[in-house]
Amino acid sequence: MIKTDVVIVGAGPTGLFCAHQLGIIGLKCEIVDNLDKIGGQCIELYPDKPIYDIPAVPECTGEELTNNLIEQIKPFNFNFHLNDRVQELKKVNENWLVKTTQGKEFTAPNVVIAGGVGSFEPRKFPTKSAEKFDGISVLYSIKDKTIFKNKSVAIFGGGDSALDWAIELSNTSNVSLIHRRDEFRGAPASVKKIKELSQKNIINLFTKYSIKDVKGNGSLEEVEIKSEDGESKTIKADYVLGFFGLIMQLGPIAEWGLNLDKKAIPVNTENFETNKKGIFAIGDICTYPGKLKLILSGFHEGALAARGCFKYARPNEKYRFEFTTASNTIKDRLGVK
Amino acid sequence: MAKIKYIEHNGNEHTVDVQNGLTVMEGAVQNDIPGIDADCGGGMSCATCHVYVKEDWYGKLPKKEMGEDDMLDQAYEPKSNSRLSCQIMVSDDLDGLSVYMPEKQV
Numbered sequence: 001m002i003k004t005d006v007v008i009v010g011a012g013p014t015g016l017f018c019a020h021q022l023g024i025i026g027l028k029c030e031i032v033d034n035l036d037k038i039g040g041q042c043i044e045l046y047p048d049k050p051i052y053d054i055p056a057v058p059e060c061t062g063e064e065l066t067n068n069l070i071e072q073i074k075p076f077n078f079n080f081h082l083n084d085r086v087q088e089l090k091k092v093n094e095n096w097l098v099k100t101t102q103g104k105e106f107t108a109p110n111v112v113i114a115g116g117v118g119s120f121e122p123r124k125f126p127t128k129s130a131e132k133f134d135g136i137s138v139l140y141s142i143k144d145k146t147i148f149k150n151k152s153v154a155i156f157g158g159g160d161s162a163l164d165w166a167i168e169l170s171n172t173s174n175v176s177l178i179h180r181r182d183e184f185r186g187a188p189a190s191v192k193k194i195k196e197l198s199q200k201n202i203i204n205l206f207t208k209y210s211i212k213d214v215k216g217n218g219s220l221e222e223v224e225i226k227s228e229d230g231e232s233k234t235i236k237a238d239y240v241l242g243f244f245g246l247i248m249q250l251g252p253i254a255e256w257g258l259n260l261d262k263k264a265i266p267v268n269t270e271n272f273e274t275n276k277k278g279i280f281a282i283g284d285i286c287t288y289p290g291k292l293k294l295i296l297s298g299f300h301e302g303a304l305a306a307r308g309c310f311k312y313a314r315p316n317e318k319y320r321f322e323f324t325t326a327s328n329t330i331k332d333r334l335g336v337k
Numbered sequence: 338m339a340k341i342k343y344i345e346h347n348g349n350e351h352t353v354d355v356q357n358g359l360t361v362m363e364g365a366v367q368n369d370i371p372g373i374d375a376d377c378g379g380g381m382s383c384a385t386c387h388v389y390v391k392e393d394w395y396g397k398l399p400k401k402e403m404g405e406d407d408m409l410d411q412a413y414e415p416k417s418n419s420r421l422s423c424q425i426m427v428s429d430d431l432d433g434l435s436v437y438m439p440e441k442q443v
Contacts, residue, residue, distance in 0.1 A: 045382040117376045123443070126414050158410050180415055185407035210414070228417055245411035247443045248376050248383065292376055 002079075004030045005313035006110040006306075007098045008088045009253075012040020014283030015114035015293050016069040018302030023076035023329055025306060027313050030106055031078060032098075034085040034119035039066035039114055042295075044246060048171075055296055065295070067333040068111040075335045085119050088250050089279070094312075096278055109312035112305055113258075113265065113274075113281040114298070118250035125156070125242050129214050137220035138240045146175045152236045154223045156211060157243035165241065166203055175203050176235050178225055187261070206233070214240055253285070261287055271308030272301045277311050280305040339431040343388075345372045346440045355427045361436060362386040362423035372438035377425040379407060384412040385443060386422040388436040398425055399433075413439050 006022055008015045011033035022029045037043055042062030044052075050059050062066070081104060089098040089111060098106040122140035124130065130138045142165060149172045155162050158179040163186035166177040177194065184191045196206035212226040214237075223240050226232040250263055258265045258274050264287035265274055272280045282305050283298035291297070310319045324330050331337065343351045343365055348373045355364030356383035365373040365386075381404055389396060395418045406425050423434060 041377070041382075045377060046380065049380075094421075123411055123413075128439075159407070164408065180410060181406065185410060245384075247385070249443065287364075 002030055002104070002106045003110045004028045004106060006030075006112055007032065007086070007096070007106045007108045008112045008114055009033075010116060010285075011035070011038045011080060011282070012114060012116050012283065012298075013042055013065060013069055014116075014298030015040070015088050015112070015303050016066075016073060016241070017299045018080050018112055018114060018282060018306055019076070020069070020073045021303045021306035022309065023073060023078070023333060024324065025307070025310055025319065026329070026333060027309060029078055029112075030081065030108075031102060032081045032084055032086050032104075034083070034121075036083050038070055038080060038082070040064070042066050044120055051295070053294060055116050076335065085251065091276075109278050110309040111279045111292050112302075112309065113253065113279065113285055114174035114283045114302070115250075115253055115281075115285045117248040117263070118253065119248065119285055120246040121251075122242070123244040123247045125211050125214075125240075127211055127213055130211070130240070133214060133216070133220050133240070137216075137238065138214060138242070142241070145169065148239060151238040153175070153239045153241060154178060154235055154237040155241045156244070158185050159243060159245065160186040160190065161243035162186070162241075163194055165243070167193055167197065170197055172201050172235075176206060177203055178206045178209050178235075180208065180210045190302065204235070206235075209233070211240075211242075224247060264291075267301075270304070270336070272305040273308055275315050278309075280308055301336070339428070339429060340388065340429050340433060341431065341434040343370045343372070344435060344437045346438050357428050359427050360423050361388070361425040361427060361431075361434070362421075364427060365422065372442070373422060374442040375423060377386075381408055381421060381424060384408045384421065387412040387415065387439055388420055388422045389416060389418050389443060390420050391417060391435055394434055395420075397430070407430070413441055413443065 005027040006029040008029050008031045011031050017193045019029050043066050045065040084100045084102040087101050090097045094109045094113050095109050148169050152174045154176045155166045166175050169175050197203040209225040213224040215222050222234050223237045224234050265281035267281050267286045269288050272282050274281050282301035284293050341355050351370045353368045362375050374384045374385035409419050
């Protein structure tokens with residue numbers, strides 16, 4: 001059990017800057033995020049796209065913004081818990097007991113939900129029959145590539161993940177690559193390689209096809225694919241892999257009793273507390289009259305929510321407002337002179 | 338201004354006037370029309386504002402920009418008449434456009 005002042009759900013820009021504000025006022029926090037890296041949508045959806053509306057930063061990419069925010073909170077040495085998702089919030093006396101899918105437990109008087117539009121999860125096949133094999137022979141990521149050795153593998157998708165795995169697995173497996181159109185969005189060198197492998201009959205390439213059905217008694221045996229005009233083909237497959245990118249799912253947040261309004265959490269605009277004492281929501285996931293889904297709004301919300309957290313984390317102290325330019329206490333916390 | 342008809346997967350139809358300069362996605366969101374999620378808010382980075390456009394209209398719409406097809410690869414059941422509604426800018430020329438929603442967005 002990890003004891004802290006605040007658990008932040010989500011390591012996007014809003015969560016990161018809230019952590020900074022908590023550090024400035026002398027509170028500790030732990031940050032949990034479902035992605036394997038820090039940065040949220042900025043790093044997952046648009047790492048290379050320029051952003052033009054961060055105050056005093058005329059232009060920066062999602063990745064640059066993330067790196068700068070990480071740099072800014074470095075002095076506080078906060079812990080990140082990546083590849084993990086907050087599953088359950090439970091009130092125990094004055095504190096919130098926070099449980100993650102990986103089995104971690106935190107106790108804190110405050111939880112700040114900075115979850116954006118939800119957690120990123122792989123987009124799955126639309127076919128109902130694929131669910132039966134989900135996690136066994138229908139997979140959306142690869143942890144151990146040796147399981148595919150000498151097996152038939154059907155890979156769906158047209159991006160780098162699909163192409164890279166098709167190339168890699170073609171060394172040891174019988175690979176079919178299926179994509180809904182004949183252009184690929186993967187790196188040009190990979191596309192060239194795929195076409196070569198297809199010409200040499202090392203990879204079976206099916207373009208303008210998508211999945212129709214997966215079949216098998218007990219274990220997966222074959223996958224049926226269809227073209228847009230309804231023609232179908234059956235391919236032998238021990239494994240079916242889907243690489244269709246990530247989607248955002250609200251997930252367990254919907255079950256925390258926070259009076260959700262259109263997938264957003266209503267908050268007050270004084271400290272961004274929700275209907276539950278000690279649970280705050282900031283950034284894209286919160287809603288209030290006039291809400292703007294801008295990163296700069298998330299920064300403001302995080303700063304005020306941090307002060308809201310102070311009240312519960314230090315009930316016997318009075319919060320004192322200080323400037324970073326003038327306060328020696330803050331300078332100590334930042335490790336600067 | 339254009340009258341745009343949004344047809345849900347279950348057949349429910351919503352016809353609304355959408356101002357020029359807005360996108361077809363915004364027309365749906367601002368009028369509380371279900372079936373278009375638009376999780377990323379119009380940044381062409383999520384494929385949750387996916388619609389099907391009837392063939393006769395499909396050719397009349399402004400062409401897809403770079404990247405839209407890449408995003409559509411990640412949409413739910415994309416077809417050859419799929420578009421991201423955040424990338425269709427409304428103008429008088431689109432008066433009478435019908436778009437069909439997929440069964441779901443995610």
